[in-house]
Amino acid sequence: xxxxxxxxxxxxxxxxxxxxRVAVNEDGSAPAASAALDVKSDTKGFLWPSLTTTQRNxxxxxxxxxxxxxxxxxxxxxxxxGGWRSIINNDYWQGFTGTVYNSASNIGLGSSSxxxxxxxxxxxxxxxxxxxxxxxxxxxxxxxxxDYTGGAPNNFAQxxxxxxxxxxxxxxxxxxxxxxxxxDELRFYPSVSSTHLFNVFSSGEYRFSASAVGGxxxxxRSNNLNIGFFQIAGDxxxxxxxxxxxxxxxxIRNAGSDNVVISEVSSEARMGIGVANPTEALxxxxxxxxLNGITVDARTTTDNIELSGGLTKPSESSAQLVPICxxxxxxxxxxxxxxxxxxxxxxxxxxxxxxxPGLDNTCMVLVTAAExxxxxxxxxxxxxxxxxxxxxxxxxxxxxxxxSDFCFVVYKK
Numbered sequence: 371x372x373x374x375x376x377x378x379x380x381x382x383x384x385x386x387x388x389x390x391r392v393a394v395n396e397d398g399s400a401p402a403a404s405a406a407l408d409v410k411s412d413t414k415g416f417l418w419p420s421l422t423t424t425q426r427n428x429x430x431x432x433x434x435x436x437x438x439x440x441x442x443x444x445x446x447x448x449x450x451x452g453g454w455r456s457i458i459n460n461d462y463w464q465g466f467t468g469t470v471y472n473s474a475s476n477i478g479l480g481s482s483s484x485x486x487x488x489x490x491x492x493x494x495x496x497x498x499x500x501x502x503x504x505x506x507x508x509x510x511x512x513x514x515x516x517d518y519t520g521g522a523p524n525n526f527a528q529x530x531x532x533x534x535x536x537x538x539x540x541x542x543x544x545x546x547x548x549x550x551x552x553x554d555e556l557r558f559y560p561s562v563s564s565t566h567l568f569n570v571f572s573s574g575e576y577r578f579s580a581s582a583v584g585g586x587x588x589x590x591r592s593n594n595l596n597i598g599f600f601q602i603a604g605d606x607x608x609x610x611x612x613x614x615x616x617x618x619x620x621x622i623r624n625a626g627s628d629n630v631v632i633s634e635v636s637s638e639a640r641m642g643i644g645v646a647n648p649t650e651a652l653x654x655x656x657x658x659x660x661l662n663g664i665t666v667d668a669r670t671t672t673d674n675i676e677l678s679g680g681l682t683k684p685s686e687s688s689a690q691l692v693p694i695c696x697x698x699x700x701x702x703x704x705x706x707x708x709x710x711x712x713x714x715x716x717x718x719x720x721x722x723x724x725x726x727p728g729l730d731n732t733c734m735v736l737v738t739a740a741e742x743x744x745x746x747x748x749x750x751x752x753x754x755x756x757x758x759x760x761x762x763x764x765x766x767x768x769x770x771x772x773x774s775d776f777c778f779v780v781y782k783k
Contacts (some may be wrong), residue, residue, distance in 0.1 A: 418445065426454070516545065635741035691734060695726040701773040720760045720771025726780055728752050733782045740775035
């Protein structure tokens, strides 16, 4: 009886009851106003009930029940619908598949010495119904790094996979290391069934894989419209504007200037060299040098070729002559076949006048008479005109003027 009285007195000396609040201490202080149970000691700790896993699983726990599992060495709590969960501490977290470490404010998943804020070793990261977002408040770069520290890296691939429908891989990007200088490459695969469509090599080469697609195309868009493209069609390289872009030009620039322009006006293709808006099929601002001949699919007239200077062939003659008019004339002065820019007038017996724009005393004239023993010559040249005379053979004295068919050609430098 005495022992019971002493024990009861000791119990109430350590536990003070204050209207549904309990204080457990050695100084008799009241419990904190917000605490149902307030335990205080400078020399002792709080000891949780200690159970084995078997003991823990032998009864149905209340929600939020806490205990120490001495089988696993973990402090645990029970969550309705979630089962028993271990309570983490700053040394390690024991999970279902490995150990999670907290070291120097770095978190390691499978790594006891994490080198970054989050260091994953020997496993994958999977995001379901969410995004991986990289945000940087300061500095100039943010990145995803693949760090391979294994042996010989030749043909070793690291990649990013894009998947839908669980494990089905739809597209992916990988980096393939090589022991050959300049052959490390980044490969882009549009689908799991395709080969790599596009390769970027460390040498600076960008390559479409020929086996990946029959006609690879670089398509350029603006405001959701196809504007221009580069394309392989068989063995041809195409470049230009799309069919919906009827007003766009193909421009080759050099030193900030539009040096070559290809456009289309009223279904007519036009190319300008040194001309921003060509008005002809070929419009050149400058000189043209031709090593061989020029073929015009009509007579050479101002309707076909427009010259602000001369048309020359410098390789054979320093005279650089070109015909400006020519023709075959009847004896009565009518034209048999004469260039449209020439006009023939018979002035008297054996004398004819030829008018031709560009004629001057720098021209060279060739005249031949059609009649036997008749001699033809050009005896005077003025501005835009010349005079031709025809005589009998000079062996006949005195030579007399005679009408005759004749041909002429006028050359100019």
